[in-house]
Amino acid sequence: MARDGMFSRWRRTEKFEGMSGLSPSDCHDVHVLAVDDSLVDRKVIERLLKITSCKVTAVDSGRRALQFLGLDEEKSSVGFDGLKVDLIITDYCMPGMTGYELLKKIKGSSTFREVPVVIMSSENVLARIDSCLEEGAEDFIVKPVKLSDVKRLKDYMFGEDLIQGEGQVVNKRKLQEACEISSSPSSSPPSISSLSPLSSQSLSSSPSPRSSSPSSPSSLDSPTRRLKMTNCDT
């Protein structure tokens, strides 16, 4: 199940860092597109991202986000081809286009489907979390968003590069996915207490592994989706 896959990945993140002795770093030149209809929340998320050394573009609607990405059907993509967006973080409940609808549009785009999308919501609804993850969301943060939420997001997605010898900055998340696909997944069930991001928001589900119900993914092409399916099989 998608969420179990995400939990497993968390534990590997901790193991990974322990082994290589890396310290969490802030991200450099990472460009985040933040989407939230609330002015107060936009200000907070913008600051949270800036303080973790990210470049931020904050917009107030899904529509504007699509326009920014050049994906708005009504407007032609005007000079946005070279636009580099490393992460999209969006509120779920927004008038007009919800974060979920925005997520689907992004995952449906050939240009941006690989960009990780994180959903924020004030409602800790399991069905909502699951449907977002099924649709390809990287993570789901329950509001109000804290500095620790953003830091750990940055850390596991854009932490220190590990292969410097090749003179190339490797996205840590992609590297971990590559390792996870080849290594055997952990057999012990994930315990919620070790998972700080979601445990602090008191998820109502029990931590014991459930029988994996087959999800119906839209595509098996994205490494994230493949990863989740792999973890379901254990």
Next chain:
Amino acid sequence: MDVVSQLQRQFLDFTTSLYREGFLDDQFVQLQKLQDESNPEFVIEVVSLFFEDSEKLLNNLSTALQQHIVDYKQVDALVHQFKGSSSSIGAQRVKNVCVSFRNYCEEKNVEGCFRCLQQVKHEYHLVKSRLDALFKLEQQILAAGGSVPMIA
């Protein structure tokens, strides 16, 4: 005790009481973590945005509930916004009233909604006056050449 120490003491006592009485919760502490030399007015800026936003929301809520036929979806949407913004700055008591408010919306209980509107207005004004006082104390400390103590 010199002026600065007195003010700092006052500030600490006042802040502690705000948390103890539930006006503020941990999210307010989180906001303070985001303030530094590069952004020394961050908390005041966010809270000011919250005040502006809230005044509008409260006006819109009053109008919506005075309609002959109340549009509960609209009222709920407004309360949801208010719940979100109050939660984001740590205005706990305001947020808690919003939770009850939404329940009355769901029940389409107009009296319950009216009561909650009064309650949320009341809580909002309480927290606003306290935050204004807190910021004033901060300014006084800084003006007297002291530094504002942080509550971890």
